[in-house]
Amino acid sequence: MKLNIAVLPGDGIGPEVTDQAIKVLQAIALEFDHTFIFKQASVGAIAIDETGSPLPDATLALCKQSDAVLFGAIGDPKYDNNPNAKVRPEQGLLKLRKELGLFANIRPVKAYDMLLDKSPLKKENIKNTDISIYRELTGGIYFGEKKLNDTETVASDLCEYSQEEIERITHLAFKAAQTRRKKVTLVDKANVLETSRLWRKVVKQVAAQYSDVELDFLFVDNAAMQMILNPKQFDVILTENMFGDIISDEASVIGGSIGLLASASVGNKHAMFEPIHGSYPQAKGKGIANPVASILSAAMLLDHFKLHNEANMIRLGVEKSLQLQITTPDLNTKHENITTDKVGNFIEDFISHPK
Amino acid sequence: MKLNIAVLPGDGIGPEVTDQAIKVLQAIALEFDHTFIFKQASVGAIAIDETGSPLPDATLALCKQSDAVLFGAIGDPKYDNNPNAKVRPEQGLLKLRKELGLFANIRPVKAYDMLLDKSPLKKENIKNTDISIYRELTGGIYFGEKKLNDTETVASDLCEYSQEEIERITHLAFKAAQTRRKKVTLVDKANVLETSRLWRKVVKQVAAQYSDVELDFLFVDNAAMQMILNPKQFDVILTENMFGDIISDEASVIGGSIGLLASASVGNKHAMFEPIHGSYPQAKGKGIANPVASILSAAMLLDHFKLHNEANMIRLGVEKSLQLQITTPDLNTKHENITTDKVGNFIEDFISHPK
Ligand SMILES: [Mg+2]
Numbered sequence: 054m055k056l057n058i059a060v061l062p063g064d065g066i067g068p069e070v071t072d073q074a075i076k077v078l079q080a081i082a083l084e085f086d087h088t089f090i091f092k093q094a095s096v097g098a099i100a101i102d103e104t105g106s107p108l109p110d111a112t113l114a115l116c117k118q119s120d121a122v123l124f125g126a127i128g129d130p131k132y133d134n135n136p137n138a139k140v141r142p143e144q145g146l147l148k149l150r151k152e153l154g155l156f157a158n159i160r161p162v163k164a165y166d167m168l169l170d171k172s173p174l175k176k177e178n179i180k181n182t183d184i185s186i187y188r189e190l191t192g193g194i195y196f197g198e199k200k201l202n203d204t205e206t207v208a209s210d211l212c213e214y215s216q217e218e219i220e221r222i223t224h225l226a227f228k229a230a231q232t233r234r235k236k237v238t239l240v241d242k243a244n245v246l247e248t249s250r251l252w253r254k255v256v257k258q259v260a261a262q263y264s265d266v267e268l269d270f271l272f273v274d275n276a277a278m279q280m281i282l283n284p285k286q287f288d289v290i291l292t293e294n295m296f297g298d299i300i301s302d303e304a305s306v307i308g309g310s311i312g313l314l315a316s317a318s319v320g321n322k323h324a325m326f327e328p329i330h331g332s333y334p335q336a337k338g339k340g341i342a343n344p345v346a347s348i349l350s351a352a353m354l355l356d357h358f359k360l361h362n363e364a365n366m367i368r369l370g371v372e373k374s375l376q377l378q379i380t381t382p383d384l385n386t387k388h389e390n391i392t393t394d395k396v397g398n399f400i401e402d403f404i405s406h407p408k
Numbered sequence: 409m410k411l412n413i414a415v416l417p418g419d420g421i422g423p424e425v426t427d428q429a430i431k432v433l434q435a436i437a438l439e440f441d442h443t444f445i446f447k448q449a450s451v452g453a454i455a456i457d458e459t460g461s462p463l464p465d466a467t468l469a470l471c472k473q474s475d476a477v478l479f480g481a482i483g484d485p486k487y488d489n490n491p492n493a494k495v496r497p498e499q500g501l502l503k504l505r506k507e508l509g510l511f512a513n514i515r516p517v518k519a520y521d522m523l524l525d526k527s528p529l530k531k532e533n534i535k536n537t538d539i540s541i542y543r544e545l546t547g548g549i550y551f552g553e554k555k556l557n558d559t560e561t562v563a564s565d566l567c568e569y570s571q572e573e574i575e576r577i578t579h580l581a582f583k584a585a586q587t588r589r590k591k592v593t594l595v596d597k598a599n600v601l602e603t604s605r606l607w608r609k610v611v612k613q614v615a616a617q618y619s620d621v622e623l624d625f626l627f628v629d630n631a632a633m634q635m636i637l638n639p640k641q642f643d644v645i646l647t648e649n650m651f652g653d654i655i656s657d658e659a660s661v662i663g664g665s666i667g668l669l670a671s672a673s674v675g676n677k678h679a680m681f682e683p684i685h686g687s688y689p690q691a692k693g694k695g696i697a698n699p700v701a702s703i704l705s706a707a708m709l710l711d712h713f714k715l716h717n718e719a720n721m722i723r724l725g726v727e728k729s730l731q732l733q734i735t736t737p738d739l740n741t742k743h744e745n746i747t748t749d750k751v752g753n754f755i756e757d758f759i760s761h762p763k
């Protein structure tokens with residue numbers, strides 16, 4: 054397969070972790086006979102410095118022409134801590150998501166055996182947890198009409214969803230479940246909300262096209278409990294924008310390290326892959342940034358193009374690195390001086406010389 | 409102090425746990441020289457059986473004349489599992505809350521030293537957790553206008569809040585904080601929602617009247633993480649209806665047992681106190697129902713009338729019972745045959761003969 058990949062390393066540790074993801078993707082291309090063409094462009098604070106805009110036109114054009122976007126991280130204290138700043142790095146990311154029509158946010162949550170002790174939850178409750186959360190990203194109450202009356206004493210926010218908005222992400226969630234443990238849990242509040250009742254109706258209709266996938270339902274308040282009590286019960290979670298925001302952030306602490314968490318944002322034509330973590334400017338250039346979230350974003354990119362064997366090879370490499378504690382200092386209690394680069398090299402080498 | 413208390417035992421284990429709460433309140437009355445007058449009335453499935461209504465007029469009238477309502481639990485499989493049932497026990501509770509104008513739901517969450525092992529969270533993360541969650545109960549998206557278009561392809565729910573709705577619960581939360589660790593955390597999503605921005609503005613204004621209480625802010629998605637990572641940081645949490653539903657249910661699993669969780673629902677004129685747990689019909693009459701949630705509801709009742717020493721005496725009795733494992737089988741690994749009644753008797757005795 055030939056893929057044009059736009060690389061937007063961004064700020065802080067963005068470039069150094071993205072370098073490792075590229076390294077790993079190049080090893081996959083060689084090993085599996087694909088052609089991945091990487092073109093870099095600037096975004097975030099560095100783009101403001103260079104062009105005045107956090108998302109220069111050339112960057113947006115490159116992303117639109119590419120098959121996928123590999124994103125690093127953005128944010129710089131120079132803008133974040135300046136209340137007079139007129140443009141902010143984060144605006145680049147929001148505009149990019151909107152311009153590319155990315156309507157589904159995908160967040161995998163996995164409890165790695167080697168890291169069970171790092172979780173705030175008890176080992177026995179989280180062992181074997183492996184969840185993929187599908188959150189609707191462009192609708193619902195975050196984007197609905199906002200009102201404030203003249204006396205500023207009454208405010209409102211409208212939560213609205215259409216059948217079409219629900220259908221498109223539901224298909225993605227069910228297709229993903231088919232490649233996993235074949236179960237989708239819709240998280241809603243259908244006992245109270247009209248939008249949730251529409252979600253249930255539409256999701257049930259779509260589910261009829263995927264007879265091999267089991268569908269169940271959970272109210273969001275109960276889901277917030279179940280995520281702590283028994284996260285292993287979940288395979289694919291499907292939910293609307295705000296519930297997804299809350300539940301995916303809650304779930305993000307299960308694994309015990311934010312340095313491992315990747316995400317994808319997907320639309321009909323475009324897709325973007327990025328770590329959950331921020332630009333961590335204090336760590337920039339020190340070789341201590343954990344590249345695994347970025348490397349796992351690359352695996353999600355491959356999954357998106359149905360290159361599941363290739364994606365799994367990356368995941369095996371990551372697990373091997375965790376097993377042998379070839380990890381950056383945030384996770385390492387055994388070895389000193391394992392740098393960002395060394396972790397990337399280990400996983401690259403694992404792919405090039407699989408055992 | 410003289411208090412008229414309406415007692416609504418309800419269904420299942422409701423009557424037997426409520427009996428223990430009354431026993432304990434009577435011991436408090438004797439020891440502290442108060443007069444508590446208890447009058448019983450029926451609610452729930454038993455009221456449907458007797459009168460056809462889950463909230464008979466006589467019951468509502470009694471509640472309106474009383475200073476407080478002590479509520480047991482409602483629900484019966486005979487109605488719950490019958491799709492043709494026209495009246496349901498739960499309607500009695502919803503109507504009662506509405507008729508009494510109960511706009512604030514208060515849920516304490518405490519990690520008892522003796523039960524740390526029962527929590528799904530690691531001991532060291534939850535030890536000393538002691539939170540009181542103030543959830544707005546009659547406004548927001550659960551009660552806003554609901555719409556579904558003619559083709560049933562677009563649905564919406566309106567989240568609306570007024571200054572007055574926010575002010576009244578905010579005063580309750582700050583007054584509670586003054587008797588505790590003097591910190592209120594407002595959970596909202598003010599970076600996105602207009603209603604959250606109104607909450608922030610109004611809460612800041614009210615906070616100015618409570619200079620001894622610290623106020624901070626947390627986005628709801630971050631709060632869902634912090635509740636797992638570091639619940640000890642919270643004293644009083646103040647939040648709107650839906651966020652409160654999600655966060656309080658999430659927090660309810662921290663303590664490791666739902667049999668200990670009490671709640672209050674408070675309005676301008678009336679107040680109701682009840683365990684979180686349901687009617688647990690399978691356990692009815694077996695003497696295995698944990699009465700502690702109901703007994704702690706009685707302590708909340710006393711707090712509501714500023715009888716804090718009395719409330720603390722009950723809490724000390726509960727802690728002593730946990731320490732000595734004078735607990736029902738759900739929590740007991742040491743003694744057999746400690747019944748609902750024996751737990752009530754122990755705490756009654758602790759109050760009558762404090763050591
Ligand atoms: Mg979030």
Ligand SMILES: [Mg+2]
Nearest residue numbers: 274653654657
């Ligand atoms: Mg709830």
